[in-house]
Amino acid sequence: GLPPLLIVYALVNRPYVLDLQPDRSTIRGLLQAGLDVYLLDWGTPSRADRWTTLGDYVCGHLDRAVRHLRDAHGETDLLGVCQGGTLALCYAALEPAQVRRLVTMVTPVDFHTPENLLARWARSIDVDRLVDTLGNVPGELLNATFLALMPFRLTLGKYLALADDADDPAALANFLRMERWIFDSPDQAGEAFRQFVKDLYQRNALVAGTLEIGGRRVDLRRVTMPLLNVYATRDHLVPPSASRPLGRLVGSRAYAERAVAGGHIGIYVSAKARELPGELAKWLAAPAG
Numbered sequence: 001g002l003p004p005l006l007i008v009y010a011l012v013n014r015p016y017v018l019d020l021q022p023d024r025s026t027i028r029g030l031l032q033a034g035l036d037v038y039l040l041d042w043g044t045p046s047r048a049d050r051w052t053t054l055g056d057y058v059c060g061h062l063d064r065a066v067r068h069l070r071d072a073h074g075e076t077d078l079l080g081v082c083q084g085g086t087l088a089l090c091y092a093a094l095e096p097a098q099v100r101r102l103v104t105m106v107t108p109v110d111f112h113t114p115e116n117l118l119a120r121w122a123r124s125i126d127v128d129r130l131v132d133t134l135g136n137v138p139g140e141l142l143n144a145t146f147l148a149l150m151p152f153r154l155t156l157g158k159y160l161a162l163a164d165d166a167d168d169p170a171a172l173a174n175f176l177r178m179e180r181w182i183f184d185s186p187d188q189a190g191e192a193f194r195q196f197v198k199d200l201y202q203r204n205a206l207v208a209g210t211l212e213i214g215g216r217r218v219d220l221r222r223v224t225m226p227l228l229n230v231y232a233t234r235d236h237l238v239p240p241s242a243s244r245p246l247g248r249l250v251g252s253r254a255y256a257e258r259a260v261a262g263g264h265i266g267i268y269v270s271a272k273a274r275e276l277p278g279e280l281a282k283w284l285a286a287p288a289g
Helices: 026-032 054-073 083-094 117-123 127-134 139-149 151-164 169-182 190-202 271-285
Strands: 005-008 019-021 037-040 077-081 102-105 227-232 255-260
Touching: 005 054, 005 083, 019 026, 019 169, 026 037, 026 271, 037 054, 054 083, 054 190, 077 083, 083 102, 102 271, 117 190, 127 190, 227 271, 255 271
Parallel strands: 005 037, 005 077, 077 102, 102 227, 227 255
Antiparallel strands: none
16 A cells, blocks of 8 residues: 655644545545545644744654654655645755655745735734744734735625525534634744744745755755645635746656645635545555656
8 A cells, every 4th residue: 555644734723624524624535545644733832832943843843753654654655735835845855765755735835926915924024023022923913914914805705605604504514614723823933933934935045945944954956756736726825826836946857736726725625625635645656757
């Protein structure tokens, strides 16, 4: 059989959106496709994590998880989602021998594309002052920011659409599950947040080749394993233009791209996304080359 698949999710939300409900579950789909699935839980930062860095996450937690699976199974594949895809890419560049195949999903790579609203906001923020004042960055603060980027679509528009579903208990339950997830945002470890905003959003260091994690330079040309990059066509948080440059930056000769119609969250929970786990399993099982 195939080696296990380790899912690396973002730090800014909880990973249970990948298993939101029985009929809309990326993880269930991957299991049904015959994959052995593991999920890296980053935990919830406490005040003790104020100084936790991106190096602690990538070269510490993620590296230990990969080595644990390799010790048990011989090799492992990675699926990085959103910001977790960026972290998985950094890991694959630092430790290419540890990863058999890599899938990135709605993953930001180029943080300076013109239509990226979040990047525009992040470029103007005084992140040093924010982290020096607050320590960890509260999840509620980030949520307010995400909502402010698309105020009509993400607030009023969403609740107007809900009125159409008021008589449908299943649709209502779907909506409430989504709402709970959207507002269930963990705080962000101060140092890691500072580094992510400054190096990626402000300096675009992944594209420039100047990113350092754990004192080591991240060179995407060292990502030589087969790589599948999945993006969403109507993603307002990670527009396709932020994700697609990956193909020209990595060293992999087996690079493939897959566009999925829909938005950033719809890629795991919409009806259209149900075929995706099967496609991922097929790609992971296909001969390299």
